[in-house]
Amino acid sequence: MISTEQVLNALKYVEDPDLKKDLVTLNMIEDIRIDGNNLSFSVVLTTPACPMKDMLENACRNAIGHFISKEVEVKINMTSRVTSRPNATLSNIKNIIAVASGKGGVGKSTVAVNLALGLAKKGAKVGLIDADIYGPSVPIMFGVEGIKPRAFENAEGKTRIEPVEKYGIKLLSIGFFTDPDQPVPWRGPMASNAIKQLFNDADWGELDYLVVDLPPGTGDIHITISQSYPITGAVIVTTPQNVALADAKKGLGMFLMDSINIPLLGIVENMSYFTPAELPANKYYIFGKDGGKRLAEQYNVPFLGEIPIVQSISEGGDLGKPIILKEDDPMAVTLMQITERIAQQVAISNAKK
Numbered sequence: 001m002i003s004t005e006q007v008l009n010a011l012k013y014v015e016d017p018d019l020k021k022d023l024v025t026l027n028m029i030e031d032i033r034i035d036g037n038n039l040s041f042s043v044v045l046t047t048p049a050c051p052m053k054d055m056l057e058n059a060c061r062n063a064i065g066h067f068i069s070k071e072v073e074v075k076i077n078m079t080s081r082v083t084s085r086p087n088a089t090l091s092n093i094k095n096i097i098a099v100a101s102g103k104g105g106v107g108k109s110t111v112a113v114n115l116a117l118g119l120a121k122k123g124a125k126v127g128l129i130d131a132d133i134y135g136p137s138v139p140i141m142f143g144v145e146g147i148k149p150r151a152f153e154n155a156e157g158k159t160r161i162e163p164v165e166k167y168g169i170k171l172l173s174i175g176f177f178t179d180p181d182q183p184v185p186w187r188g189p190m191a192s193n194a195i196k197q198l199f200n201d202a203d204w205g206e207l208d209y210l211v212v213d214l215p216p217g218t219g220d221i222h223i224t225i226s227q228s229y230p231i232t233g234a235v236i237v238t239t240p241q242n243v244a245l246a247d248a249k250k251g252l253g254m255f256l257m258d259s260i261n262i263p264l265l266g267i268v269e270n271m272s273y274f275t276p277a278e279l280p281a282n283k284y285y286i287f288g289k290d291g292g293k294r295l296a297e298q299y300n301v302p303f304l305g306e307i308p309i310v311q312s313i314s315e316g317g318d319l320g321k322p323i324i325l326k327e328d329d330p331m332a333v334t335l336m337q338i339t340e341r342i343a344q345q346v347a348i349s350n351a352k353k
Contacts, residue, residue, distance in 0.1 A: 143320020
C-alpha cells in the first residue's frame with residue numbers, strides 16, 4: 001500500500017527550475033489521494049501560463065515511478081494559484097505588469113495587448129489599462145471604439161466605472177472618454193489624475209494580472225503610476241536599432257532609480273527582422289541585429305524574445321483582432337512563448353519578496 005509520506009518523499013526530488021526549491025518545500029503538492037494502486041494529486045503552479053508545466057508533470061511521473069513503483073497509476077491535476085506580493089492598495093489585483101518603451105512606434109501597445117490576451121487564454125483573470133494618454137490605441141486594437149464605459153454608484157455611494165469587456169479581458173482606456181479626432185492637451189497633473197481614476201475608480205473585481213500600457217518615454221505618468229501603485233515588474237519593448245536602444249536604456253534606468261525601484265521582468269525586441277511571405281526561410285535584419293539581446297545582457301535582465309515584422313501582426317491590431325487569438329498563426333505561438341516567459345518572471349520576482 002502506498003503512503004502519503006512515500007509520495008511526498010518521492011516528489012521532494014522534483015525541483016522547480018525557476019524557484020530553485022522542490023515542489024514539496026514550495027507547498028505546490030495538494031490533494032493527494034490513494035486508492036490501492038491508483039494515485040492522484042494536484043500540482044499548484046505559480047501561474048496558469050507556466051512554460052515549465054509539461055516538464056514538471058513528466059518529472060513528477062518519473063519520480064513516482066522511480067522512487068515508489070512503475071506499476072502505480074498516476075493522475076496529476078496541473079492547476080495554478082497566481083502568486084503576488086502583499087499590498088495594501090489594490091489588494092484585489094495580484095500583479096500589475098507595466099509595459100514601457102523609451103520611444104514611440106516600437107510596438108509597445110502590440111506587446112501589451114497580446115500579453116494581456118495570452119494570459120487570459122491560459123486561464124488567468126486579466127485587466128488592461130491603456131495609460132497612453134496622448135495616443136490611446138487599445139480601443140482600436142480591441143475593436144471597441146466609440147464604446148463608453150458605464151458609471152454606477154456602489155453600496156457606499158461612490159461612483160465606479162465598469163470596464164469594457166472583450167475577449168475575456170476587462171479594458172479601460174482614456175480613449176473611451178475623449179474624442180478620438182481631437183488632441184488631449186493636458187498638463188502633467190491633469191494626465192496623472194486621469195490615470196489614477198482608471199486605477200482607483202474602476203470596478204476591476206479580482207484580477208490575477210493588470211497589464212498597463214504606459215506612454216512612451218519617462219514622464220509624469222510613469223512616475224505617478226510607479227510611486228502610487230505596487231507594480232510587480234516592468235517589461236521594456238525596443239527595436240534593434242541604436243536610436244531605439246538608446247531610449248530604451250533611459251526607460252530601464254528609470255525603473256532602476258532608487259525612488260522608483262521596480263523589478264525589470266525583461267526586454268522584448270520588436271521588428272527584429274523581416275521575412276517575406278514568398279521566402280519564408282529568409283530573414284532580413286533591416287534595423288540591425290541582436291540589439292535587444294545585448295541590452296538585456298548589459299543590464300543582466302531576461303531577454304524575453306523577438307517579434308519579426310509580419311503583416312498579420314499589424315493587421316490584427318488594426319482590425320481589432322490581435323494576432324495571438326489566431327491559434328494556427330506562427331506569430332501567435334511566438335507571442336504566447338513571450339507571454340509565458342513574462343508570467344514566469346513575475347513568479348520568480350514574487351518568490352523574492
